[in-house]
Amino acid sequence: MxxxxxxxxxxxxxxxxxxxxxxxxxxxxxxxxxxxxxxxxxxxxxxxxxxxxxxxxxxxxxxxxxxxxxxxxxxxxxxxxxxxxxxxxGYPPFGRIARLRLEGKNKAETFRRAEQLAEGLRGWVLKNEGENCEILGPSDAFIERVNDAYRFDLLLKSQKAVTLQKCIGIGREWAEKTEQDLLIDVDPYGMG
Incomplete structure (x- = not known):
């Protein structure tokens, strides 16, 4: 106070x-x-x-x-x-970051899906050599469980905002196809 x-x-x-x-x-x-x-x-x-x-x-x-x-x-x-x-x-203002948070009722299944998304993003980065985006995680969210939902985070880092937006777009498309809850926070003010 x-x-x-x-x-x-x-x-x-x-x-x-x-x-x-x-x-x-x-x-x-x-x-x-x-x-x-x-x-x-x-x-x-x-x-x-x-x-x-x-x-x-x-x-x-x-x-x-x-x-x-x-x-x-x-x-x-x-x-x-x-x-x-x-x-x-490579943190702001020298780079851009985004947190992709997956949430689900089943811990093992939600983690498996987070790994699946991370591998898909890493595969896209490998195929597109000019696109430099680092994919960190998945890891438990700082507060791992809220309202009976388990939460896992991926952290995306890139020097270019355009590249970061492409990765986010891939994540968004994946979430729609798999009906996975995905929260996206670009340059998050709090990492928790």
């Missing part, structure tokens, strides 16, 4: 328990969001004339986020590190 920009002038102590959960989320933007959140919550303490204290519990005090917050590393170098990581891995 304190992160949301409220102004409580008498707050002089902010405590963040298990801050690691902010950057351990399976999302390439996790460090960026964790840094923003921690910076905001720290700013809630010690407003006006009162001094403030922020206590952060972590199992990784050497993590780059804490190095920046403590002033040991500049914010610019943290941003550059995140940019380099995204470029190396």
């Amino acid at each position: 304190l992160v949301k920009g409220h102004d409580f002038p008498n707050v002089t102590l902010v405590v963040v328990m298990f801050a690691d959960s902010l950057f351990r989320f399976p999302d390439f933007r996790a460090n960026e969001r964790a840094y923003q959140t921690l910076l905001q919550v720290i700013g809630r303490s010690g407003r006006g004339d009162k001094k403030g204290i922020a206590l952060i519990q972590t199992y990784e005090p050497e993590h780059p986020i804490f190095e920046v917050l403590l002033g040991n590393v500049s914010e610019e170098s943290f941003i550059e590190h995140e940019r380099e990581m995204r470029q190396e891995l």
